[in-house]
Amino acid sequence: MERLTELRKSLRVKGEGEKRELSHIINKSASFLPFQTRNPERAKFNDGFLPVVGEFIRNSEGLKIDKPVETEKVIEHIKAEVRMDSSDEPYFEKVIGNFISGSKGMKVIHPFMYKYVPLSDNQEAVGEKSIGLYLNDALLERDNSVFSEVFDKTDQEHVLIKLVREHMPALDEDEIENKYTQPLEYVSDFFKEDLNFLSHHKDFFIQYFELLLAYYYFFSITQFTMKVNQMDKADKSGPTPLYYNLDWEASSKNRAAYKRGYSQVKTAVRNLLVHVNTLEHLNFIFETKNADYLELLELYESASPDEQESIKQAISEWIREYASIVLKEEVDLEDDEAVHDLVKELFYTIKEGYSQPSRSGTESRYALGVEQIGKKYFLKTRGSLGHTLNVSQDFLLLMTAVCVRSEKLSLKQLFKELEKRGLFFDRQSRETIQELFDKLNLIEKKSDSGDAQYVKPIL
Incomplete structure (x- = not known):
């Protein structure tokens, strides 16, 4: 089938019968992440x-x-x-x-x-x-x-x-x-907005430029990890909530940062390399470049009935071919499976391929691309809780500065702006942040209600 010709070339499919083999080559038709497996x-x-x-x-x-x-x-x-x-x-x-x-x-x-x-x-x-x-x-x-x-x-x-x-x-x-491509517009939009604001304050720019770039890199790769693992159920309109602890506060297993923080990333990142391979193969089959699951399914829905059938046949044929080469077994597929189900079947087949002894450890090495930058800046080891997402005081003040900008902002709105940038805090952390801002004289109080408290510009 013509749709599979370029895919076979890219994966270097060779040999005959039981001796057929392929290489799991990525970043040819779909380049989403700059991670290394070595x-x-x-x-x-x-x-x-x-x-x-x-x-x-x-x-x-x-x-x-x-x-x-x-x-x-x-x-x-x-x-x-x-x-x-x-x-x-x-x-x-x-x-x-x-x-x-x-x-x-x-x-x-x-x-x-x-x-x-x-x-x-x-x-x-x-x-x-x-x-x-x-x-x-x-x-x-x-x-x-x-x-x-x-x-x-x-x-x-x-x-x-x-x-x-x-x-x-x-x-x-x-x-x-x-x-590389960015399927999550909200990441690049806020990055450019915040970078532009920071660039108008030269001394602050020099002090925090490195940290801002490090965070947006971490924000981008963790959000992609979460969204791609949701496949066709992903909502690309805004960040998947990931909760952070403050560096100077205590935490526990009842806190959101433990339940809905880095533990979610750790679960999703186990599948990351398989998703990257699945999208690599699907982009060849759909004859497109750098499309994610949602974009591929939109292409399918807008295609003619003949094209839809051709796509489904190609995915089915490739699942069988991949299984015979990598798993050395046959796969039974229904004659009229929905395209959503075929995409998932391809994912699970590749997942099984990566469980083979010859590829042992490759998935976990790839996932270190997330962990390595996290441990340097945005993760903290908290005893039995393991790693939790972590915000230092310096980083909090940086992100507060780019959110508040040059006009005072209500405390309530500040937390919304931080969430748009991927920083979610539970009630206890919000109270601790308010206490810090009080100490630093950054709060302008108009009443005791949260809505009437404003955060002053830092710059």
């Missing part, structure tokens, strides 16, 4: 999210960096342009060196410096590079106009920053492939 190439974020941020900025500007910038050369170039006595040169070199270099490498003294932050000098650079591209494709959607002003702004610039900017090396241009 441990050495997976980003561990030992140096934080900064290497990813650097790659993201270069991607957004169509640039590449081949090797780390040598700060000594930058200092020499600056020194050659500045008139001074030879006796002052060592002092000048020290001042410039301390200004642009720290214990962890080059300092980000201005947003333009982000593009000079290199990837890690090990195999994790592969994973970091993929995440940087994902942020550019799936979150920014290649629209760097939402924050480019903060990189180009030079008015009232410190004289040393001006000197450094003028003497940093030019980066080579790069043709950046458009690879």
